Amino acid sequence: MGGTFDPIHHGHLVAASEVASVFKLDEVIFVPTGEPWQKAKNKVSAAEHRYLMTVIATAANPQFTVSRVDIDRPGPTFTIDTLRDLREMRPDAELFFITGADALAQIMSWKDSDELWELAHFVGVTRPGHVLDDMGRSDVSLLEVPAMAISSTDCRQRVGAQNPVWYLVPDGVVQYIAKYGLYMDPATDHDAGTVPVTSRTE
């Protein structure tokens, strides 16, 4: 499952869990984007913060892992590169790409969108406020997941307005946001505080 995860929230986790169960997946790899080129650059938190929040949020589930492929690859993040890298790392795996209704609706604007379908099976999940459409493709599956009307935008705005994000994001992520002072000033860049250094492996 790819995402900017700024921050990761329970909508992401419920969607991943439901797809894993229905499609009997061995593992769900969360892949935080490096530079999400379709989002305003100065409005996205440092990749290390987003990566670490994703690690914290997924730590309790043995089926969930986090990959650095997108944040370690320089330049804008394209899913075509994500899937090629994952395929190289896991040549025997059958890949599924989990995406919400809003992201799926944009897929034809993604880089090399014609070639994406050969690299993975796409699973589009329902998301409150968005229409889920498989674009008539047999290589896209649609899945209704428990409705979680949560967005990262809303979580950031709540922190900026000093409203709680408890139970919208995992507890450890609430604490991480407070520790590094993320999203405190909605008028400025999210990249507040010192970015922790992590090792550059998968």
Ligand SMILES: Nc1ncnc2c1ncn2[C@@H]1O[C@H](COP(=O)(O)OP(=O)(O)OP(=O)(O)O)[C@@H](O)[C@H]1O
């Ligand atoms: N509440 C949700 N239910 C189902 N899918 C979701 C939900 N929130 C996000 N997704 C999906 O998860 C993926 C990553 O989303 P992303 O990290 O951009 O979160 P977001 O909440 O949409 O962020 P933002 O509000 O900053 O745009 C996308 O495919 C998106 O459609």
Ligand SMILES: O=C(O)c1ccc[n+]([C@@H]2O[C@H](COP(=O)([O-])O)[C@@H](O)[C@H]2O)c1
């Ligand atoms: O490949 C592209 O051109 C492309 C353009 C926009 C988004 N994506 C991917 O879609 C996923 C969700 O992105 P986002 O911006 O909604 O967090 C994430 O894995 C992104 O890398 C991919």
